[in-house]
Amino acid sequence: MKKILLMGGTGAMGMYLTPLLLDKNYEVWITSRSQRDSYHQNLKYLIGNAKNTNWLFSEVENEKFDAIFDFMMYSNQEFEKVYQKLLSLTTQYFYFSSYRAYAHEDGILTEDTALKVDVLDKYPEYRVDRYGINKGFQENILRKSELKNWTIIRPAMTYGKNRIQWFAGDNFDVVRAVRGVLTALPRSMWNIENNIAYGRDVALMLERLIGKKRAFAQAFHTTTETMSWGQMADVYNQVFDMKIDLVSDEEYIESIDYQDGRIVDRFRRKKFLNEKILSVTGLSNDDFHDLKSGLTEAFQASNIKNFQFNGNAAVYQAKFDALTGSLTDLAFIPETMRIQFESIRKNALFREKITMEQFRIRVINDYWSAKQFEEGVKLTRTSRPCDGPIMDNRWINFELDPTDYLKKGKIYTLSLKIDSDVATTFTPFVHHYGIGIQRFTPLQLKVGANQFDIEFVAATDNLTDFSLTATDFTIQTSFFIKEMQLKK
Template structure:
């Protein structure tokens, strides 16, 4: 049960305050929806914006300027006597520490946008009283890597200890809106990939974890009911719905709305290394199910007032500027790596020549060790490049299935086997599992030559020397089968060579 703490704020009076509200930086994922709700509640809404904007509503006024310019905000406050300020600006710890006391003086009610990422792990439902990452760093030092979540909690703490308590702290969860669709560790990237035919990856530590994604329009509705609300003063609110899903379920919903195809589940360490989003991933692997009863009680809203995830995504997608979305800037080196891992190729229509060169050059380097290249990943195997080494990850998929269980390395053009000639195959392999396996050559059309069975030891650098006489001129691939690797684990191939004897 969430308890509303009684906070006494001097000079709080609806009678003496004008019905003016200021949105500082209010043109983003939540702010774009907030002004219509506030106008409906009877407020006049002022919105700061770096660029010049025009309004079609006499009750919505854009003010061009820098929302971090405190002197400018003080002048606006003196001119318009704001009853509430909703602050969407992002501050460094030092910036907020220098200005938070002044910000509290500019209106009757100051809204601070914190984040659900300030919160620590909870196996049960999260409430406003749940511990924050900052509160449990001694027990979970790894949380310090989520610098964003820690910073938000530190800024919350400044407000809790401020000389006046006329603040309301808001903690949105992952929020989507027209033109912005979060999935996995990033914002738009995976839906952008989907529009060009690319496959999607996720971390194995995320796939069965619960998360809460909320439509920005619903968050705006929640905030509008907290503005000029005496019961919201000095209070913290998780501005979320009670709808939660596992990431697997989210991917299924995204498939129905966007056509998104989850193709590959990577070990978490590989996913983090590839996306380079360590801070976000500290949070994404935590359970995120919320109890929003405090919010509903204070606002008078009901769960039925909000969109379901599927309905919200569909509406936001239909309102998106597809041309602008499709042409958004991309990291084409990263895109090539994910295409390699998912065995997909994106549509490069209207992509610059320079970006295409980066994309194809990256693909050419991936899956290569010496003169061998990985053909493709599949449900049994995932391949990734580690500097000059090749990592083959045997997944947990049961190898008794009827589909292809091989991981094939294409033999480079510099190597040509001749039928009847003797060769030495040399392999340098490190492994996280101990097993025996039978390497084999094959032609994509079907002919196979099995080599002598080999044993690899766990955590050793195994130097394998295999003599064989080629029984065909046509071999194109060296391969392993998942049936030899019952346990899930990693093979790091540092070198391969085939030399005539």
């Protein structure tokens, strides 16, 4: 019976590879830091830290494996100490690198595309991605080895039941979706291509590479689909009811750690060809799941609905709440983090889009009345004669949260959808509690549905209020504001 060792084999790829190998009648050994019970007679767990080489090599002493799949993450120094021993323990050693090892080249990437580590002198900005650089460095260590029984795997974005990714990271965007909260995507990325694969399909490719001499001393992509982020968003919406708020690159970057090399890479257009691995394994793209069926299967098997945010994930959630204006229920935030969470959320950057529900409505005179309905806000203007300038507190006011105060010189768009029962006019304006008033051109309302998009440049800092005032107070009339948005 052939024997396989999986080091750190409980992730998005290993969790699918294990049952596949067992079905193929392999004996499977897995290193794990947590206690696990074997569920199959040919499955053996080695409980311990695989980076503890004294422990690991004592556990596998006198063993010879047909393949080792090494999912571990090493420092360069750690890898230099262990790679020769690992190569000697097996007929075929699978080293898991990453698509992030590639230099940032837009367009089609093959396994021969340059690696970041090899072009640092020309592109020093790549140094921000230590993970990608280290993966390339460790690949080069293998290439210089006298033993050539290695196979390099460069996975792209890979999802499974315990790891469903979207643009920024693992799980939390999907968790937002299943809880009815908006997530975000940089607007510039909508038509940019990305590469994705289901862990179950990657496992199928990996199993087919075992023992293939054509795979020795070679690198392979394991992606199965290439599509734009916009196309992916449509599929995620179908599976998770994910709603995407398109935001500016600048604000998205401010909401996350852009120094994370993964995010830097996400902003690049990449298309990975998988012809090489298909040629060696005899598989075709028809053997793989499409994105919708793969995500559906992974989601149904997951426990993602019970996911609770903590640490950096909670910080990102707070910032995404501010970015999208869609708020996470605090019940999903650990009690010990709730004060910090709310503080971050309140002090985060200006939201890309503020909807009517996020304005505070203040009626500060008896010329107007306002009533909130599920469909919007009904404003009623009285017929009381106006005995002074119409800007003298004869307005209905929509007040911004302090985190959303407008910034001088920034361009904004105020969008309004209004149903009116008469043909009339009114003037919108922006100000700070009546100071620094910036008036706009009066709007002409017709009977029925009206839509307006008012683009303006903020004349001063800290503008807090949008207001509407009538240009004719001689008649009583009602307006129904069905939609009001402020966009940056």
